[in-house]
Amino acid sequence: MDDIDEITLTGVRAFGRHGVYAEERERGQDFVVDATLFLQTARAAASDDVADTIHYGEAAERIAEIVAGEPVNLLETLAERIAHDLLGRGAVERVAVTVHKPQAPIPVPFADVSVTVRRSRPSGAAESGVRR
Template identity: 40%
Template sequence: MDKIHLKGCRFYGYHGAFVEEQTLGQIFVIDCTLLVDLEKAAQSDDLVDTVHYGLVFETIKKQVEQHKYKLIERLAGAICQDIFQEFPAVQAITIKISKQNPPINGHYDAVGIELERQRP
């Protein structure tokens, strides 16, 4: 299966188990890989034969910036649900969500999760 990648997408949201995270917010970095059959698009050179990654970006942005979840696992699940609903050609999704500055005392680059989902 072919893949479409969105890497390093940055959004400001209010997700987290702690009140501070839900009040102050933080930047979330999202990588998303979509499994899609791109054979037709590779031949036709027509946008209608692929998944418009700009619209996928907007779908992710809407979930991150317009909703509030305690867990980034739930945020990732909601994003996957929206992508499957809005883009029928997507057969599977791998999504990574990272927090670069969560309220954890220590030194690290980021913390996060990764989900892999197949079309139901």
């Protein structure tokens, strides 16, 4: 088995209008996303060239765009959209995406609520090249 490495983005914050309740859609709130991308980075380490890996700044921007984009009811749906997008980034083989909703409408004191999804590129899917 080939070595697999990780690139992790923690605390990507963006404003979105996701939620089951109309008030959540109207007012909106901040969402926080953690994403771990699993890929082989040996080629990038040898070449010292960002073209041989994932540009994590651009991945973070894309996460923020998805959070700020079309509203969904569930954190599960939002996490799935982010995971699917990240898996489309060339060398990424697997992802773990956690979406936090710290201002969720929960009637008791709480620190955070989150949903984590773990997804893999379908076996046999051809790598479409490294995207930066």
